Amino acid sequence: MSEGTIGLVTTETRSEDAPKSCDELSGRKLLSPEAGCIAKILENCISEVEFVLTLPAFLKLNSLTCVADTELSRALQEHQTLAERLETLEGLRQESGGEQEKGSKERAQQDFKKSVKNLLRLVRARPDVISDFRLEQDMEVGESESILINELKKFHSHMVEKLLTSVSEELKQTLYKPTSSPVIPSHTMDLMNSTEEKLSAAITEKDAEISQQNIEIENLQSCLEEKNKEEAALSISGDKQHPNAKTMKMIRLEQEIDQLKTQLKSLKLEHRQAEGVILEKNEELEKDIESLLQNFDADMGALQTHLDFNEKEHEKELEELRKQEQSFSVLEVEFNQIQEKHRLEEEKRKQEMKDLVLKTKAAIYAQAWWRGYSTRKALKNKGKSKKAKKGKGKKIK
Template sequence: MSTEVIVAPLYQGSEINTNNRLRLAMGPASKKALLSCTATNQMDPARTKLTTIETKRIISVLDETIRKIELVTLLSAAAYNPESLEGLLEDDIIKAVRDHEDFCNTLLELDNLVKEEEDELAESGDYRLQFLVDEHKHSLMLLKEEVKGSARNTLRIFLLNLQAGEILRTQVVGRSEEANIFLQALIEFRGFVFEKLLTSPMEEKEKNQFMEEISLQEKKDSDMIHDLEAELSSTMKSRDSEMEKENFVIQELKSHLHQVLKFSENHLLRTKQEAEKQQKAELRASQARITKIQQDILKLRNQYHSIIEENRDSEQALRKKKYKLETEIENWIQKYDTEMGEKQTEYEELDEIHTEEKAQLAELKEKHAVLVQEFVQIREERLITSKKKLEAEKELALMVRAATLIQAFWKGYLVRSMLKSKRKKKKGRGRGKK
């Protein structure tokens, strides 16, 4: 993982055409909406909730990752703007955030130094700088591991203190654009994984087949649109030529119309006289038709009353059937309410048990924290005792060695003094003999 991935994106402060017939039948917007609606209905999973523990664990891991990234990407902004958190977070938490930001700044400075040294090495060709560059690279790798550890420790503090994490998310503003893009990509990936987990293999196969059919249909539609556009252009050209011809014909017809108007006045008088004669004949015929229609109305009215009687009988039978169905539905509803009441009671009992176990867990955690503190204290006391014991053993060994040296020196002194006294006695005896 490069320095840019560790620091730069996540730790930057606030200072990531159809023809006329198709247009009349269906416009592009309506057609697109219809295809989108059909594709959505076909591609939506049949299930809306996860059923297996494994899938729920996958989604929970993704949610936890997104939550951690949200916190990590705000650490730099919190370090640059500590006044926004003063009085809201504890001093040790703010100190941990500042220490982590110091690690990140040191890492960036060291990375820039390594790049400058590499550029200088490439330009000058002096390979005596290679040792210095390698040493700085090694320091850079170690510093990266320290930054990772610092990020884990700081994140662990906020995860253990949920209130502090919530304050960091709500009070601190200044996440970088790259971090926002990364978070958005994670959220989209979570949605994609959630949809994939809801989709069964059969649904996936049907979805792929449906997408292939849609792509083929879209290709056919585009080809047809291209052909229709070519046909439309040719039709427009022929229509323009025809309009020119029709304009010429219209001019001729206007002159002819003027002559026809003069002729039509005489013809209109004759037509009016003939129309009056025809109106009288049709009036007599219409009176006969009215009489016949009145007779038909009486006949149809009788049929209407008989049909009403039949419909009343059928309506009564349907009402009885409806009452029977309503009674059955009400019985089913009562049965459902009873079963749901039992389930609700069982759920409340389980919830009480869960609450009690949760309280026991909190109590055990408190006891565990106390035991851990006592263990650390005992271990420190044992370490101090062992150090004192080791110092005492060293001092005893030194005293034993000193005593041994003194005894050896004293024994040597006694032996030399005895030897001297023996020599003196021998010398005295020799003189007496002489």
């Protein structure tokens, strides 16, 4: 990474985007020792990445104005010396390609790695020096470095949240997740569609830029080939006739070739950067789509479990209903028999009542007739006895 693209995040940006500590994320919850260790490792990793990104600025500051800390300043000087030595060995190896230079470069690389580890150790022990330096400097971080730091912070926050969630809570969230509808929510679909549209537009735009740059590269390469051919032809034809003109023209052509090579190199660099941006956006979109699909699969799984449970309950209720219907049919037959028995008994009782009424009336009629008969007979006998008494009286006179 070049020094132009590496910088520092400002204090305000760091205060907003810095990863939250374990206590801030956990609230009232506490992380286990293992989870706290994992979160601490992630925080150290983020701080080390930020320092590595600001290392060129530290080296530049150490070369211009001395750092207050003597040990840190000495370590920075040694690291800068090793970096320059490594660049020198790289250039020598490209020119000569010997085994000796290769071995020297490997040793220099090992020393360079040890120097980076030593700097990280010193920085961890001196956080005040780093914070003071960041307050003094006002530099912007490169786009790719900013993306890396933000993604690491997101990963740190996500991991702390996952570590704060117990297994039972995850199981409850999975079991009791709302499963009212298996359809993807509208806002999720809108987000996916808008993201896909933005990505397709960005890909189309970048493809057009890449195609234009490829055309420019091809034109530059063809120009270089033509210049080389012209240079070869001029060198063959004008060796003896115009040596001074040839020298001036060669210098001019070499300058043009150098300019074209510089343009070609810059275009290739822009091409790689544009391709990297497209790949990052594509990977981000694929991650979002994969996350949405996983959530959709989880929702569908929970819904299917709920439906299976409802089907089992429905089958149990149907079986219970069939049993109740069988019992009802038996009870209905018994009820009909009892009703028929009651009906027959009621008819018999009514018939007996009719017979009793008839017998009562007959008895009443018989009694009435007998009383009338007895009364008439008594009256008749009484009349006869009176007449007999009267007849006896007349005879006495």
